Each structure stands twice: as C-alpha cells, then as structure tokens.
Amino acid sequence: xxxxxxxxxxxxxxxxxxxxxxKKTMGRSGTGLGMSVVWGSVQDHGGTIQVDSVEGKGTVFxxxxxxSEEAPREETPAVAGAGGGKGERILVVDDVEEQRQIASRxxxxxxxxxxxxxxxxxxxxxxxxxxxxxxxxxxxxxxxIDGVETLRQVLRIHPRQKALIAxxxxxxxxxxxxxxxxxxxxxxxxxxxEQIRLAVRSELDKPSRAQG
Numbered sequence: 001x002x003x004x005x006x007x008x009x010x011x012x013x014x015x016x017x018x019x020x021x022x023k024k025t026m027g028r029s030g031t032g033l034g035m036s037v038v039w040g041s042v043q044d045h046g047g048t049i050q051v052d053s054v055e056g057k058g059t060v061f062x063x064x065x066x067x068s069e070e071a072p073r074e075e076t077p078a079v080a081g082a083g084g085g086k087g088e089r090i091l092v093v094d095d096v097e098e099q100r101q102i103a104s105r106x107x108x109x110x111x112x113x114x115x116x117x118x119x120x121x122x123x124x125x126x127x128x129x130x131x132x133x134x135x136x137x138x139x140x141x142x143x144x145i146d147g148v149e150t151l152r153q154v155l156r157i158h159p160r161q162k163a164l165i166a167x168x169x170x171x172x173x174x175x176x177x178x179x180x181x182x183x184x185x186x187x188x189x190x191x192x193x194e195q196i197r198l199a200v201r202s203e204l205d206k207p208s209r210a211q212g
Contacts, residue, residue: 001063007055016051084197085111088204091132092116093123093150094166095141103136103166103191110197120150127157134204136187136196139167139174148177155181160208164199166191 008016042049047065090112092103100116107114115132117123121144123135135154139147147165154161165178168189175186184203187195 002058002060004058007057008051008053008059009055013051013053084201085113087111087113088133089113089115089131090134090136090200091123091126092136093118093120093141093147094136094138095119095144096138099138099189099191103196106191106193106196107136107200110200112200120145120147120153123150124153124157127154127161131158133162134200135161135163136200137163137165137183138189139165139178146174148174148181151178151181151183162203162206162208164203 042063042065047063050062050064051059052062053059085107090107092100092107092114094100094103094116095118097118100118104114104116115126117126119141123137126132135151137147137150141147141150145153147167151161151163151165154163161182163178163183164185164187165175165183166187166189167175184206185199187199
C-alpha cells in the first residue's frame, strides 16, 4: 500500500504501532488505534509489516504474510463447548465507534447476540428495559460516566450482572474498583479475536455473582 501524502517524520516511525499514539487532534479525527489493530492482526497470522516513508513524498507499507497450501474454508457458526457462543446476549459499551464495530463483529462471529452502545448513560437506558448476559465495558469513556461508575449503577438495576472491563492502558486503582464491584477479567485493547473468545466464554461460564 502506498500514498503520495506528507509522509511520516523519522522520529515518529518507531511509534506508529503504539495504541493511542496519534498526531491528530483527539476527539476530532482518529483514535490512534488503526495501525495497532493492523499490527496485531498481521502478527496473529505470522506476518510482518515494513514501512518506508519520506517526508513530503509519501509512505509505502509492505505487508508479508506466510503462504498457506490449505484450501479456503467456509466459515461455520461457532460450535457450542468449543469456546464459542450459544446465543448469549452481550452488551458492548465503548465510546469509540471503531472499537464497538470490531468487538461486535468478533462476538457475532463467535455466535453471540450483540448490542453495542457508545456511553455508560446509553448502557443504563438499554438495561433499564432489557438485560444482557455479559457487559464488555470500556473503562475510560468521555464525556460522561466511566466504566466503573457505569457498572456501579448497572448493579442497582441488575444485581447479578456479569461484566468484563476493557482498557487500552493499565489503571490499577480503577481496575481494583471495578473488580471490587464484581467485574471479571480485563480485556486489553485493541480487541483481538482470541482474547475476546477466551475472556468472554470464561466469564459466562462462571457461577452468577452473589447478590449483594
């Protein structure tokens, strides 16, 4: 893939795959997750990415993936008991649209019934009239309430609610607060297929949390 744009400064080349690293104005364009997601996907398939860039002339990305002699396989629904879903209802709560789409697509392929909302407030409105077997809850959301406060208020509506916390960077205090409320594991962002598959299935298979 090549372009004839402004290029990438040499001091930025080593950082373009870092989650949330961006030269754009946050909240207006870009999230800093695009190249991190690409890098993770290529690594998952045993490939490499090479980038060549000259400021003022453009950038060339070369992606190399290993050759497979296997014939393409048709996608089949996830098999119950093999780490896939059984139609359970998952509510994804994330303020970044691209991340909601990625999580929803992965969970849908795994056999779950998925709904996604963009804020804690939207999640509360949804759960005031419906239910979910599991929340995949972004820790840091702006503006509005964060993942911990969202979970705290959700538990007033559904005291046995199961939840996974998703975050792009460590925040021990907030993670501790979420776990004290009964949240299960922590999903690192950007979302990756295998991590979601294992974490979601593990949390759903746990006994329901005791009513406090």
